[in-house]
Amino acid sequence: MAPETPAIGSDKVKRGLAEMLKGGVIMDVINAEQAKLAEDAGACAVMSLERVPADIRAQGGIARMADPARTEEIIAAVSIPVMAKSRIGHFVEAQILESLGVDYIDESEVLTPVDRHHIDKHSFTVPFVCGAKDLGEALRRIGEGAAMIRTKGEPGTGDVVEAVRHIRKLNSQVAWLTTLDANEIMNAAKELAAPHDLVQLVASTGTLPVVNFAAGGISTPADAALMMQLGCDGIFVGSGVFKGDNPEQRAAAIVEATTFYEDAERIGKVSRNLGEAMVGINMDELPVSQLMQNRGS
Amino acid sequence: MTVGVLALQGDFREHAAMLESIGCNTIEVRTSEDLDTVDALVIPGGESTTIGMLATRYGLMDAMRSRCIDGMPIFGTCAGMIVLAGATSDGNQPQLGVLDALVRRNAFGRQIDSFEATIDVRGLASPMTAVFIRAPWIEKVGADVEVLASVMDSYGGSHPVVVQQGHILATSFHPELTSDTRLHEMFVALISDR
Numbered sequence: 001m002a003p004e005t006p007a008i009g010s011d012k013v014k015r016g017l018a019e020m021l022k023g024g025v026i027m028d029v030i031n032a033e034q035a036k037l038a039e040d041a042g043a044c045a046v047m048s049l050e051r052v053p054a055d056i057r058a059q060g061g062i063a064r065m066a067d068p069a070r071t072e073e074i075i076a077a078v079s080i081p082v083m084a085k086s087r088i089g090h091f092v093e094a095q096i097l098e099s100l101g102v103d104y105i106d107e108s109e110v111l112t113p114v115d116r117h118h119i120d121k122h123s124f125t126v127p128f129v130c131g132a133k134d135l136g137e138a139l140r141r142i143g144e145g146a147a148m149i150r151t152k153g154e155p156g157t158g159d160v161v162e163a164v165r166h167i168r169k170l171n172s173q174v175a176w177l178t179t180l181d182a183n184e185i186m187n188a189a190k191e192l193a194a195p196h197d198l199v200q201l202v203a204s205t206g207t208l209p210v211v212n213f214a215a216g217g218i219s220t221p222a223d224a225a226l227m228m229q230l231g232c233d234g235i236f237v238g239s240g241v242f243k244g245d246n247p248e249q250r251a252a253a254i255v256e257a258t259t260f261y262e263d264a265e266r267i268g269k270v271s272r273n274l275g276e277a278m279v280g281i282n283m284d285e286l287p288v289s290q291l292m293q294n295r296g297s
Numbered sequence: 298m299t300v301g302v303l304a305l306q307g308d309f310r311e312h313a314a315m316l317e318s319i320g321c322n323t324i325e326v327r328t329s330e331d332l333d334t335v336d337a338l339v340i341p342g343g344e345s346t347t348i349g350m351l352a353t354r355y356g357l358m359d360a361m362r363s364r365c366i367d368g369m370p371i372f373g374t375c376a377g378m379i380v381l382a383g384a385t386s387d388g389n390q391p392q393l394g395v396l397d398a399l400v401r402r403n404a405f406g407r408q409i410d411s412f413e414a415t416i417d418v419r420g421l422a423s424p425m426t427a428v429f430i431r432a433p434w435i436e437k438v439g440a441d442v443e444v445l446a447s448v449m450d451s452y453g454g455s456h457p458v459v460v461q462q463g464h465i466l467a468t469s470f471h472p473e474l475t476s477d478t479r480l481h482e483m484f485v486a487l488i489s490d491r
Contacts (some may be wrong), residue, residue: 007413008411009408011414012474013411013412013413015368016471017431019311019342019474020342020343020344020430021306022308022310022343023307023309023345024344040350042347078345079388079402080344080346081344101407101409103407103408103409126408126409127408255351259305259351259355260327267356
C-alpha cells in the first residue's frame with residue numbers, strides 16, 4: 001500500500017538519524033580522500049569543512065562553509081551520512097548545504113559566526129546539530145530546532161579538558177532538574193535561560209530529548225572512551241585524526257575505543273604504537289579572546 | 298531466554314529497552330563470546346557500512362552467520378536488514394547473506410527524504426507508524442521469503458519493507474523508535490516457537 005501522506009522533516013525523522021549514529025565516531029574531513037579513509041576506518045559519518053579547527057586556529061582569518069564542490073565530492077565518495085558545517089546564523093550557507101543533499105548541518109562555532117542569532121532550524125527539512133557548554137545552551141538550541149547536541153569543548157587544541165567540563169556541567173544540571181518539584185520549574189527555566197516546556201520535559205525524563213555527542217579536543221582512543229564513560233552518545237573527532245601520526249590506524253583505534261569504551265584492556269591494546277597525537281595547545285595557554293566555545297551562547 | 302542486541306554502533310539501547318518492556322532478558326553483543334550466550338539476536342539500526350565492517354573486523358560476521366544457519370532467530374531493522382541480506386544493488390559491503398533478498402540502500406533518498414508513514418503489516422490488526430531514515434527497500438526476494446508489508450514509490454512501484462524468512466525477520470524502518478512493540482512481539486514469538 002502507499003504510505004498516507006509521508007511526513008518528511010518531522011522531529012522524529014530528524015532526531016532519528018542522530019539515534020542511528022550513536023556509539024559511533026564522526027570525523028572531520030576536508031576532501032574525498034580523507035572521507036574514504038574515515039569510512040574505511042569505521043566512521044559512522046563524516047563532517048565536511050574547509051579546514052580542520054587546528055588549521056583555522058593556526059592560519060586565522062574568516063572560516064566559512066566548505067567549497068560546495070568539495071562537499072559534493074565527499075558525498076559521492078562515501079556511503080555513510082555526510083554532515084557539513086555552516087557558520088552560526090548563516091542561514092544561506094545552510095540553505096546551500098541542504099540543496100547539496102547533506103544529511104546533517106553543524107551550525108558550528110568552529111567557523112566564524114555572522115550573527116548573534118542562531119538559525120531558525122525548524123524551517124529546514126535537513127536536521128541540525130549544535131554545540132553546547134551547558135544545559136541552558138543545549139535547550140536553547142533544541143528550542144530553535146536542533147535535532148542533536150554535542151559538547152563544544154575547545155576545538156583544535158587536542159586538549160579534552162573543556163569537553164569534559166561541558167558534559168559534567170550538563171549532566172549535573174540535568175540531575176539537579178530531576179530533584180525539583182513543579183513549583184520550581186519556571187524559576188529553573190529562568191535561571192537556565194531555556195524554554196519552559198523543554199525544562200519541564202528534562203525534569204520529568206532526566207535526559208535530553210535528543211542525542212548528545214562529545215566534541216572538541218578529542219585526540220586519543222582514551223579521550224574517546226572517557227567521553228563515552230561520562231555519558232556521551234558518540235564522538236566527533238576534528239583535528240585529532242589527520243593532525244596526528246598514522247591517521248588510518250589512529251582513526252580505527254578511536255572507533256574501537258568508542259565501541260568498547262568500558263574495556264580498558266582493549267583500549268590499551270589499540271592505543272599502542274600510534275605515534276604522536278596532535279601536537280596540541282594547552283588550554284591554560286590559550287587567551288580568552290581565542291576561545292571558540294564562547295562564540296554563540 | 299536471552300536476546301542479544303548487536304551493540305557495535307547504532308540504536309541498540311532502544312531495541313534493548315523495547316525487548317525488556319515486553320519481558321525479555323537482553324544483553325549487548327560486541328564479541329563472539331557474547332554471541333555464544335544468546336538465544337536470539339537483534340541487529341539494530343545504524344550505519345550498515347560501519348556495522349558490517351566492524352563486525353568483520355571484530356570477528357563477529359562468521360559467528361553470526363553460522364548461528365543463524367543453525368536456526369538462531371534474528372531480527373534486523375534498517376541497517377540490520379541490509380546486513381542480513383544476500384546482496385545490495387549498489388556496491389559491495391560485508392553481509393551475512395542469510396536473508397534471500399536483494400536490497401537497495403538509501404532507496405528513498407538521502408536524509409531530507411526520510412519520512413514517517415502509516416503502513417499495514419500482514420498479521421497485525423491495525424496499521425503501524427513506520428519511521429524510515431535513509432531507509433533501504435527490497436528489490437527482489439527469494440521463494441522462501443514472505444512479504445509482510447510494502448510501500449509504493451512515486452512511480453507506483455511496490456517495494457517490500459517488512460519480510461520474514463522462517464526465523465529471520467527484517468524491516469526497512471525503525472519500530473524501536475516508536476512505542477509500538479508489535480513487531481518485537483512477533484519476533485519473540487519466533488524464538489518461543491523453536
